[in-house]
Amino acid sequence: GAGVSQSPRYKVAKRGQDVALRCDPISGHVSLFWYQQALGQGPEFLTYFQNEAQLDKSGLPSDRFFAERPEGSVSTLKIQRTQQEDSAVYLCASGPRGAYEQYFGPGTRLTVT
């Protein structure tokens, strides 16, 4: 079946612009995660949804970052007033309820100039 898809795959934003990154999880997956991966580093947890409920947003680096999953399926990560330090790959992962398994999408590479 279809895996996790993310769009856009690449995004270039000027400093100060707002961006919205989309994640389409695997159909039926309850859990959805966002991670930020800087160049040469491992993914870092941003936030976690179980269905439409955002259960953990402890990894969001500032109040410029906002995530939503209003119908418990597609999720959007929004970054307001982007800064150069926001440049990274943003990974989305989904998983079945109560399972360790996380299936990652290909990521969105955000470059802030």
Place this chain on the structure above:
Amino acid sequence: GQQLNQSPQSMFIQEGEDVSMNCTSSSIFNTWLWYKQDPGEGPVLLIALYKAGELTSNGRLTAQFGITRKDSFLNISASIPSDVGIYFCAGQLSLNTNAGKSTFGDGTTLTVKP
């Protein structure tokens, strides 16, 4: 916060050689995971470990969950060119409201020379 120290940072090996990499943590984890990431792709799960002392294999891959619950290793036997990539360890605390929240190491980059 929790940190995972993954080593070595990079490895250059000859095709056919065995590879070993490990991960240590200052904190206990209940689940250890090993992922492989190819350029331009997201990480792909290779092996998951649930119990301290557990040894699990997946083809040429073998991983162990350390008995202290603070470390894990991954071995790859008889490496082949397609093993090239970045290998990440990740730890999870428990399956509750933070279910699946993973802490990742910074990866081991593997290069295999034919």
